[in-house]
Amino acid sequence: MLRITLEQWRMFRMVAEHGGFNQAAEQIHKSQSSIHTAVSKIEQLLGVKVFYVEGRKTKLTDSGEMLLRRANYLLDEAQKVEAVGYTLGAGVEASLRIAVDEVFDKNILYQALEATSKSYPLLRIELFESILSGAHELVESNQADVAISPISLANGVSEQLCTIDFVAVSSPFHPLQQLNRQLELEDLKSFRQIVIRDSAYHKRSDSGWLEAEQRWTVSHLRTSIDVISQGLGFAWLPLSAIASELESAKLVRLPLTYSAIRTSSLFLVFQDGDRLGIAAQMFIERLRDLCRNGA
Template sequence: MLRISLEQWRMFRSVVEFGGFNQASQGVHKSQSSIHNAVGKIEESLRIKLFRIEGRKTVLTEAGELMLKRANYLLDEAEKIEAVGKTLGNGTESQLKIAIDEMFNQTILYQVLEKVSRLYPMLQIELVESILSGANELIENAEVDIAISPISLRDGFSEPLCHIEFVAVANPEHSLHLLERELTLQDLKGHRQIVVRDSALTTKRNEGRLGANQRRTVSHMQTSIDMVCNGLGYAWLPAPSIKTQLETEQLKPLQLKHNGKRSTQLQLIFKDADRLGPAAKSFLSELRAQCKNLPTV
C-alpha cells in the first residue's frame, strides 16, 4: 500500500516550480498549511529532508533533488494514463492536427488525407505547414498530434519515413547556366541564393546555406520555387515539389561539379502512440503504406 499520494507529490513539485511554500500556495490555489502538511508527510514517511532554507530561499536537499526526478516521472506517467483513458473513453477523435514539413511529397499527402477522410467523414483535420525544426516544436508544445519532420524527436517516437531528394536549380536563362561548364561552390557564392527560414519560434536551424554573398530568405517553400522560376536566384529545392517546373523547363538543374543533388531523411514523429485515436492511427497506417516504396534509410 502506497503511503504517499499523487497529490502530495504534486504539492512537493509545486514548491520547487514556484520557488517556495508561499508562492506554491498562490500558484496552485491551496493553503500554505496544506502544502506544508503534504511535504511533511513525504518527509515523515521516507525519513528524509526534502528542503533546506538558505536565507529567504527554499532549496532542495540532495535527497530532494533525487526525489524530484522520480516524482516528475511518476506524475508525468499518471497524466499519460489519464490521457489514454480519455482517448479510449471518447472513441474516435473529432479532430486531428498534423504538422507537415513543406518538403514532403504533396501528392502522397493528399492521397493519404483523402483515404482518411473517406473512413472518418466527420473528422476535422488541421494541417500546419512547417520548415526544419518547426514540426518538432509543435509536437513538443502539444499543438499537433503527429508530424513529418527532417529532425528526430528528442523525447518521443521517431520512425524513418522516406528520403527527399533536393536538386540545385535556377531559371534556364540564369547567368549560372550561361557559363556552360561544371559549376563550383565559388561560382555559386557570387549569385543570389533563395533559402527558406526555419519555422520554429525558439530553436532555429540554418541548413542548406552556403555563404552566398547575396541571399533572399522566405517563409514558404512555394515562395522559394516562384522566386527561382522568375530568375531571382538559385536554390536547392525538393524534387517532388518541382516536378512540373522541371518538365515544363521553368527550372533547369545546375551543372554542379559536386553536390548538385542532396538527400534529406524525413521522420514520422509523435509523442505517445497510446494517446492517438483511431483516425490518427489510420492516418499513420495509410502514410506508411504510401511511403513504403519510396527511398528510406
C-alpha cells in the same frame, strides 16, 4: 502499497518550481498548510530533507533534486495514463492536428488525408505546414498530434518515413547557367541563395545555407520556387515539388560537379502511440503504406 500519493508529489513539485510554499499555494489553489503537510509527509516517510530556506527562497537539497527528477517522471507518466484512458473512452477523436514539413510529397499527404476523412467524415483536421524544426516543435509542445519532420524526437516515437531528394536549380537565364561549364560549390557563393526560414519559434537552423555573400530568406517553399523561376537566385529544392517547373524548363538543374543532389530523411513523429485516437492511427498507417509503395 504506495505510502506517498501522486497529489503529495504534485505539491512537492509545485514548491520546487515556484520557489516557495506561498507561491505554490497560489498556483494550485490549496492552503499553505496543506502543502506544508504534504511535503512534511514526504520527508517523514523517506527520512530525508527535501528543502532548505535561503533568504526568501525555498530551495531543493541534493536529495530533493534527485527526488524531483523521479517525481517529474512519475507525474508525467500518470498524466499520460489518464490521457490514454480518455482516448479509449472517447472512441473516435473529434479532431486531428497534423504538422507537415513543406518538402513532403503533397500527393502522398492529400491521399492519406482523403482516405482518413472518408472513413471518419466528422473528423476535423488541422494541418500545420512548417519548415525544418517547426513540425518537431509543434509535437514537442503538444500543439500537434502527429508530425512529418526532418528532425526526430528525443522523447517519443520517431520512425523514418521516407527520403527526399533536393536538386540544385536556377532559372535557365541565371548567370550561373551562362558559364557553360561544370560548377563548383565555390562558384555559387558569389550569387544569391534563396533560403527557406525555419518555422520554429525556438532553436532555428540555417540548414543548407552555403554562406553565400547574398541571401534572401523566405517563409514558404512556393515563394522560393517563384523567386528562383524569375532568375533572382538559386537553391536546392525538393524534386517532388518542382517536377512541373523542370518539365516546362522554368527551372533547370545547376551543372554541379558535386552535391547537385542532396538527400534528407523525413520522420514520422508523435509523443505516445497509445494516446493517439483511431483516426490518427489510420492516418499513420495510410501514410506508411503510401510511402512504402511510392504512391
